[in-house]
Amino acid sequence: MNINKYPEIKSGGKLIKKIYVAVMLWIVGRAIQAASRVDREVKEEFGRLSDDFMMHLHVLPSGPGMIVGKDKNGKVKYMGWNPKGKKITLDMKVKNIEGAMLMFTFQESTCVASANNRLAVSGNVPDTMAFIRILNIVETYLLPKIITSFAVKRYPKWSQMSPMRKYAGRVLVYVRTFTF
Amino acid sequence: MQIPDYFKFFNKTRIVSGKKSLENIPYELQSMDAVKPLVITDKRSVDEGLVKILIDAYGDSGLVIGAVFDGVTAYTSAKTVLDAARLFRARGCDSIISIGGESCAFAAKALNLLVSHKTEDLLQFDSLPDNMHLCPFIVIPTSDSSGRETSTRSVIDGRIYESDELMPDIAVIDPRMLKKRGKAETILPALRAMAEAVEACTEDAANPMNDSFAFASIQLICENLAAAVNGGSVKSVLGLANGIAISGIVWSNAPEGIGSALAEELAVRTGNSRELCAAVLLPHTLDYKLKNTKKSVRGELLLPVAGIDRYCAAAETERGLLGVEAVFEIVKGMNKYIPVTLKELNIPRYILESTAEAVEDSFAKQYGKGGALMILESAYNGERVSGGKK
Amino acid sequence: MEDIIITLKLYSGLEKELKIPDYNVNSGVIIKVNKGTKLKNIIADSGLQKLSGYAFFSGGERINLRTKFMESAEISCLKISGGG
Amino acid sequence: MQIPGYYEFCNKVKTVSGHNALDKLPEMLASVNSVKPMIITDRGVNGAGLIEPVKKALGAKVKAGGIYDDVPADSDVKTVKDIAAKYRAAKCDSIIAVGGGSVLDTAKGVNILVSENSDNLMNFVGFGALKRRLKPLIAVPTTSGTGSEMTLVAVIADHERDVKMLFPSLFLLPDFAVLDSRMTKTLPAALTAFTAMDAMTHACEAYTCLSKNPLSDSTAVMAIKLISENIMQGVKKPGDMQARLALANASALAGMSFSNSMVGMIHAIGHSIGAICHVPHGVCMSVLLPYGLEYNLHKTGHLTGELLFPLKGAEAYNSAKAEERPLLTIKAIREMNSDLRKATGGKHPTCLKEIVDRDGNMMVPREVLSDIALLSLNDGAMVYNPEDLDYKDALMVLEKAWEGEPLDRKKIKKGKKTSLVKVKD
Amino acid sequence: MQEITGTSNRILEVNLTKKSFSVYEVPKEDLKLYLGGKGLALKMLYDRMEPGIDPLGEDNMIAIHTGVLLGTGAPCSGRFAAVTKSPLTGIMTSCSCGGAFGMALKTSGWDGLIVKGKSNTPVYLYVDSKGVEFRDAKKLWGMDTQKTQEEISKDSGGALAIGPAGENLVLYANVASGHRFLGRGGMGAVMGSKNLKAISAKGKEFKILPVNQKKFEKAKKKATDYINGNDISAGSYRNFGTNANVNLNNAGGLLPVRNFTGGTHGEAHKISGEEMAEKFKTSYSTCKPCTILCGHKGNINGQMRQIPEYETVGLMGSNLEIFDPVKISDFNEICTLMGMDTITAGGTIAWAMEATERGLFKSDLKFGSADGVCEVLKDIAHMKGIGKDLAMGSRYCSKKYGGEDFAIQVKGLEMAAYDPRGAFGQGLSYAVANRGACHLSATAFGLEVYLGLMDAYSYRSKASMVKYQEDIYSAINSLQTCVFTVFPYELETLLMKYSPRPVLKFMMNLMAGVAMRFVDVSLWPELWSAVIGNRLGMTAFLRVGARVQVLERVMNCAEGISRKDDTLPDRLLNEFRKCDSKERAIPLEKMLNRYYFVRGFDKNGIPKERTVRRLKIKKRMAV
The missing domain is CATH 3.40.50.1970 (Rossmann fold)
Incomplete structure (x- = not known):
């Protein structure tokens, strides 16, 4: 039985998926920053978080990531993808690129994803819960109703989010996200 | 619910099942300090592209697969394991992944024994301690799996190696690995797994933990069997595979029943597959137990087999009988695709007698002198055991 | 055209027919032929007639008269038998 | 399944x-x-x-x-x-x-x-x-x-x-x-009741929350069956070893079930009450259990219905129609709490205001409910609850639990209905 | 000396339990459909025996039929056939043998013999024209096969006898007649289980005359000319016996070496027929009468001994890596005296050597060394020590001790001395042969490697070739004449002799089914119809072969045989011979599907209703 009949196999790359996730992370990151200025509830949520709050959501092992946190004077900013030089208080790791694809093609909502053990979160729990609520609100803004109703357990009814607030908010968030 | 005075229960295998579960493997391996697995599989799995699916799932993980050893054959021999061990050491692997049916898992477990103890001789492992430190071992069941992958046993060259530590660390059940099979090839592993689960929970020393696993396994198999055989929808095939994997755990935690002992002996003597013999003997072992043993068959069996509504609708005393009836329905219902009596297999009578004799003594006190032979005879022509109480 | 070495092994009493003095079973008859010659010509040189009754093998496989030899090889020539 | x-x-x-x-x-x-x-x-x-x-x-x-x-x-x-x-x-x-x-x-x-x-x-x-x-x-x-x-x-x-x-x-x-x-032979009646109800809650939540799976389900059903058959015996006759062993097995089974299928809002709120008012964990669980199931009825009503079988046995399950079963399950749990209250001589509470410490004063005052609601939103267990909870929902549940009356189900803000059984409001 | 023209058609039915016998008249219809020999013996058992009976039990029967040609002086017609249910494989086994018993039984006025029941004391039968005498065999019990025959041949022309192996129910014990044997499948154990030590026949009471003397003489002359003209029968066989195959198989990579791991070996020529002929100055010692003269005897260190046949040399020689012809002859002598099948004994000992090497089995047997083998053979015959297990065959041992992948057997019968990985058609023949891994069911390697008419490493049209050969061999065994007549009678016919080889090769490779129809097999039916009188055409002759094959398959399926058993041991499917650098695996599944289609079986290998009906086999057992 000669050994070299059974060669070593290097793992390939999934470039397209990584690009797609990177773009989505960039959009969501900027959208969070936009929403923190536009939406009252998001502002409150961030208000409750500690001042040096710095969240880093990235895909293992070396996939794309996004960092959102409060800068020196407490404003919520999207801080790109490189964690060097930043003190991360909440580190949310998605176990593999396929898990990230499931989340960002909205086949699995954030809650279902963490229920299915796709995320490995280290950092204190209250911040995580706050971030999940923020993410739900941002998704309501970013995406049409049909898609978000999959991604969220309960789509905010008329009472919680008046249509005026939703559509105006959506416009403002899009504007802020795509203007530098 | 009767709790035995003393019992032990252990399940080392972590079940990860469902969509995109294969992609977890790189992360899981790293969390067990392993980076370079050796994949043990057989030609059929390679031809069906299952190995290719795993390699794609490895994409973007940055990890390396030590090698894919596809030399496992239906009969696992020590030579295959030694070849795999040499490859394992040559590539400097640190963990093992097995893709395929029973024989791949057996070879992988034996390989784990060899490389963890750094030895070349399998025969020195006569009785295995329960606390060996083995390499991380992941099993990926496929459509050929019949349950023994997730059990504590490995059979190499006809020799049995048994230890709690041989159970795989993780069983990854991914729908992409469950290729469509012919009707008989789908039914037989499922019925064998069900036979083992039914036997475990109708044993005298059944304990609540093993019962809950057994009920889960039986329910998964009974609910999904018909759908998996006819339509073969992803959900039903996945359900079936889960039921089969859980039955391996149940089997490892229960003493060997008369049904599986008879099936084993019959398979060795007639060359039929173990799955087929187990499937044919299952209803008749239960039928005999119902009528001829003191403890008879417990009512709770009806719940996983027939579902909660039929269970609650049945009267307390009738449940044992109805449970056995339900099992008969399921197994005999499959007679369009598989033989359901020993007569259809043309098994000569003298082989029935010698099989009964071989198994008789170890079960005599529980099932009486002619018990084994009565089971085989009723399984021969497919009728119910006549001479019993009812 | 460089030469290649063919070792001819004769069985089933062929060495008697060809009257080769003190034929050694292990080493056989060594002939030098140039590369690419067909089996037919090799046989002709060695003086074997009535080709139809014999079977020729090389490297564990049956070869026919038109097989060409590129590198040196060993050829066994035998009379056909019937099994049993 | x-x-x-x-x-x-x-x-x-x-x-x-x-x-x-x-x-x-x-x-x-x-x-x-x-x-x-x-x-x-x-x-x-x-x-x-x-x-x-x-x-x-x-x-x-x-x-x-x-x-x-x-x-x-x-x-x-x-x-x-x-x-x-x-x-x-x-x-x-x-x-x-x-x-x-x-x-x-x-x-x-x-x-x-x-x-x-x-x-x-x-x-x-x-x-x-x-x-x-x-x-x-x-x-x-x-x-x-x-x-x-x-x-x-x-x-x-x-x-x-x-x-x-x-x-x-x-x-x-x-x-x-x-x-x-x-x-557990020497465990006093009240403690036996709290801990058994704690295990019961683990099992019920594991059966109805998001990462529900076949093995957690069957271990949960087995645990509930063992508890419902042995809890009264364990509380009334502490010396009964068979009941003790059954309860021990039930708690292990429930542990096995919820450590894989995670728990939801009941634990989230329970943890907050424990953190703020230092109430033993088991006590909060037994009180909040019916409210948790009620809150999620429109999402997991059919699952709650299925729990009637291990709780009250086959006859009760068989005689009730599919729509009635979820409410019957919740009623059965409330009955169990009141029976336990009688059996433990008033130590086992059926609502938040009845929780008293050793020397009799109330441990969960009404005004502290709003802090509990806020804290519970940030508890990790909320992720696995079938239905979202915001501050107002949590407060509403806490108020009702404080009073001891059942939830007014019209007020619950319902997301996408996934219950297979149409439970009448 | 009375006379029988054609055949007497009278069969003796002996019941050992009641010690009684009766005469059974073979109906004309059966004679036409099954000719005689293996065919008729099988049909007689098909009518009488139930499926599922214990081969070593009282209800198993042995049917012997001499066949029509025996006693007429036709070339190579000194053979008779016997059929029983084998204790080794649990399915039907049919053997043919060239010993003197056949002639003695035929010339005592009987065409065949059926033995039923079981005698409580050791007994032997004495047959003469009047009937059967049940004689006490207590003093014969324990004697070896040759001594027993000497004792009882004082007042008889020929005898069948079992040795100690048969008495101790060794599953592969054989039955001796002179120094020829009913070899495979454990017929000796069946006689042993019936406490039947021997059967002897007075003989020389009748003279057998063919109905059409003139036509018979013409056919006989033509047959003798073909045999003497063909250089396989007159050349290889006559000079070197069956051991002419040793060098041929060694060159073609078919020789079993070290339990079928290698295909060739440098020292193989030491045990070849050519060198043995010179060394032991061999002379003829054959069946009577025989024209090919393939059996030889020689002076082996001082003693005149029968030269071992090729199968014995292959499986007890090269397969154990023993290349000393004297040692092999010693093993052969022990097996002859004890009465054991050398092929199964060789295969089982080879398994034992490899299992010992791997630590699965405790014995001091080692490849390449002959010491210990003689003792083990004696232990097997007397069921002592490790012999007790080895006496059950390599399938039983491998299931008990492990090592099923290198137990080289199919359906329980050890494989003959041809490695199928060198001739794929032979692989299919082994898998589907009714008796188990037997080479006399279809000698596919003859066409693929020896004559080189087909590509040995392709699956194309191998199924139809194997079916054709199975049919013709079964038909020949139903005349009862020697199967070695296949080469002279077929190859010497005008069409085959003078058609150019490339045309033959092209036809055989691509259209084997069609090409086969052009082969002229008229000589056998000519001989048969000359003796019996009624006409038998070539196609009818081949249909008899097909009928016998399918009948045997029906009886085997009734014992539980199906596609799961038509396979080859793991080693031959998944490992490769040392000499095969291209590592080619046998495409068994493809060939099997095609074979079932050509044979008229269903996907699971069970004969279809239509096939059984068209071959006019009476439906008797549910299959």
Whole structure:
């Protein structure tokens, strides 16, 4: 039985998926920053978080990531993808690129994803819960109703989010996200 | 619910099942300090592209697969394991992944024994301690799996190696690995797994933990069997595979029943597959137990087999009988695709007698002198055991 | 055209027919032929007639008269038998 | 039993159960080749003389490396550090933890320090920090409820920095869980009731929350069946060993079930009440259980209906129509709470205002409900609850639970209805 | 000396339990459909025996039929056939043998013999024209096969006898007649289980005359000319016996070496027929009468001994890596005296050597060394020590001790001395042969390797070739004449002799089914119809072969045989011979599907209703 009949196999790359996730992370990151200025509830949520709050959501092992946190004077900013030089208080790791694809093609909502053990979160729990609520609100803004109703357990009814607030908010968030 | 005075229960295998579960493997391996697995599989799995699916799932993980050893054959021999061990050491692997049916898992477990103890001789492992430190071992069941992958046993060259530590660390059940099979090839592993689960929970020393696993396994198999055989929808095939994997755990935690002992002996003597013999003997072992043993068959069996509504609708005393009836329905219902009596297999009578004799003594006190032979005879022509109480 | 070495092994009493003095079973008859010659010509040189009754093998496989030899090889020539 | 799209199930603990399962201790120690175990317990357990059977079981052959018995009510870093120091001093090679949830969490913390021989717990926080098997750990639970012998999370508080450290890792699962009925023989009726209802809540929530899976379901049903058949017996006649063993098994099964299928809002709110009003965990659970199920009826009504079978038996399940079953289940749980209240002579509460401490004053005043609601929103368990909860929802549930009346289901803001059974409002 | 023209058609039915016998008249219809020999013997058992009976039990029967040609002086017609249910494989086994018993029985006025029941004391039968005498065999019990025959041949022309192996129920014990044997499948054990030590026949009471003397003489002359003209029968066989195959198989990579791991070996020429002929100065010692003269005897260190046949040399020589012809002859002598099948004994000992090497089995047998083998053979015959297990065959041992992948057997019968990985058609023939891994069911390697008419490493049209050969061999065994007549009678016919080889090769490779129809097999039916009188055409002759094959398959399926059993041992499917650098695996599944289609079986290998009906086999057992 000669050994070299059974060669070593290097793992390939999934470039397209990584690009797609990177773009989505960039959009969501900027959208969070936009929403923190536009939406009252998001502002409150961030208000409750500690001042040096710095969240880093990235895909293992070396996939794309996004960092959102409060800068020196407490404003919520999207801080790109490189964690060097930043003190991360909440580190949310998605176990593999396929898990990230499931989340960002909205086949699995954030809650279902963490229920299915796709995320490995280290950092204190209250911040995580706050971030999940923020993410739900941002998704309501970013995406049409049909898609978000999959991604969220309960789509905010008329009472919680008046249509005026939703559509105006959506416009403002899009504007802020795509203007530098 | 009767709790035995003393019992032990252990399940080392972590079940990860469902969509995109294969992609977890790189992360899981790293969390067990392993980076370079050796994949043990057989030609059929390679031809069906299952190995290719795993390699794609490895994409973007940055990890390396030590090698894919596809030399496992239906009969696992020590030579295959030694070849795999040499490859394992040559590539400097640190963990093992097995893709395929029973024989791949057996070879992988034996390989784990060899490389963890750094030895070349399998025969020195006569009785295995329960606390060996083995390499991380992941099993990926496929459509050929019949349950023994997730059990504590490995059979190499006809020799049995048994230890709690041989159970795989993780069983990854991914729908992409469950290729469509012919009707008989789908039914037989499922019925064998069900036979083992039914036997475990109708044993005298059944304990609540093993019962809950057994009920889960039986329910998964009974609910999904018909759908998996006819339509073969992803959900039903996945359900079936889960039921089969859980039955391996149940089997490892229960003493060997008369049904599986008879099936084993019959398979060795007639060359039929173990799955087929187990499937044919299952209803008749239960039928005999119902009528001829003191403890008879417990009512709770009806719940996983027939579902909660039929269970609650049945009267307390009738449940044992109805449970056995339900099992008969399921197994005999499959007679369009598989033989359901020993007569259809043309098994000569003298082989029935010698099989009964071989198994008789170890079960005599529980099932009486002619018990084994009565089971085989009723399984021969497919009728119910006549001479019993009812 | 460089030469290649063919070792001819004769069985089933062929060495008697060809009257080769003190034929050694292990080493056989060594002939030098140039590369690419067909089996037919090799046989002709060695003086074997009535080709139809014999079977020729090389490297564990049956070869026919038109097989060409590129590198040196060993050829066994035998009379056909019937099994049993 | 619908097979979920994705699930994970793991319980690597070797369960040893029986009336005198502890006699098998030397055998267990030998199987993990440990010769010098260290016993960790708390004053209550030691005082109740529950350590004697353990020592007797160890017998002459095995000499315990030392007994450490002043683990505080909720474990903290300081205790863990000096137990670890004692462990190293006595050169022990395994830990036997005898006690409730906090003793076990402390033991897990100690095991991390001694196995990785470091003394800073901080660098093991979070996922994937532990990479190798730790030294052997044998868990001997003395309460049949927390099920912490089956869970993979250890929670250790750091009082100086007032933060709770979470250590979720499969390597923290104990090697053995010894369910010996003698350990719970002396448990008073009220405590038996709280802990049994705690296990019941674990099982019910595991059956209805998001990462529900076949194995968690069947272990949950088995646990509920064992509890509903044995709880009254266990409370009325503490001496009945068979009931004790059944409750111990039920709590282990419930632990096995919820450590894989996670729990939802009831635990989230329960933790907050415990944190703010220091009410024992089991007490909050038994009160909040019916409210949790009511709140999620439009999402998991059919599952709640299925729970009627293990709770009240086959006849009750069979006689009720599919639509009625969920409400009957909730009614059955409320009845159980009131029966327990009678059996424990008023100690078992049926609503938040009835929770009283030893000397009779109310532990959960009304005005503190809003803080509890706010705190519960940030509890990790909220993720797994089938329905979202915001501040107002949580407050509404707490108010109703305080009063003791059933939820007004019209007020619940309902997301996408997934219950297969149309429960009439 | 009375006379029988054609055949007497009278069969003796002996019941050992009641010690009684009766005469059974073979109906004309059966004679037409099954001719005689193996065919008729099988049909007689098909009518009388139930499926599922214990081969070593009282209800098993042995049917012997001499066949029509025996006693007429036709070339190579000194053979008779016997059929029983084999204790080794649990399915039907049919053997043919060239010993003197056939002639003695035929010339005592009987065409065949059926033995039923079981005698409580050791007994032997004495047959003469009047009937059967049951004589006490207590003093014969324990004697070896040759001594027994001497004792009882004082007043008889020929005898059948079992040795100690048969008495101790060794599952592969054989039955001796002179120094020829009913070899495979354990017929000796069946006689042993009936306490039947021997059967002897007075003989020389009748003279057998063919109905059409003139036509018979013409056919006989033509047959003799073909045999003497063909250089396989007159050349290889006559000069070197069956051991002419040793060098041929060694060159073609078919020789079994070290339990079928290698295909060739440098020292193989030491045990070849050519060198043995010179060394032992061999002379003829054959069946009577025989024209090919393939059996030889020689002076082996001082003693005149029968030269071992090729199968014995292959399986007890090269397969054990023993290349000393004297040692092999010693093993052969022990097996002859004890009465054991050398092929199964060789295969089982080879398994034992490899299992010992791997530590699965405790014995001091080693490849390449002959010491210990003689003792083991004696232990097997007397069921002592490790012999007790080895006496059950390599399938039983491998299931008990492990090592099923290198137990080289199919359906329980050890494989003959041809490695199928060198001739894929032979692999299919082994898998589907009714008796188990037997080479006399279809000698596919003859066409693929020896004559080189087909590509040995392709699956194309191998199924139809194997079916054709199975049919013709079964038909020949139903005349009862020697199967070695296949080469002279077929190859010497005008069409085959003078058609150019490339045309033959092209036809055989691509259209084997069609090409086969052009082969002229008229000589056998000519001989048969000359003796019997009624006409038998070539196609009818081949249909008899097909009928016998399918009947045997029906009886085997009734014992539980199906596609799961039509396979080859793991080693031959998944490992490769040392000499095969291209590592080619046998495409068994493809060939099997095609064979079932060509044979008229269903996907699971069970004969279809239509096939059984068209071959006019009376439906008797549910299959």
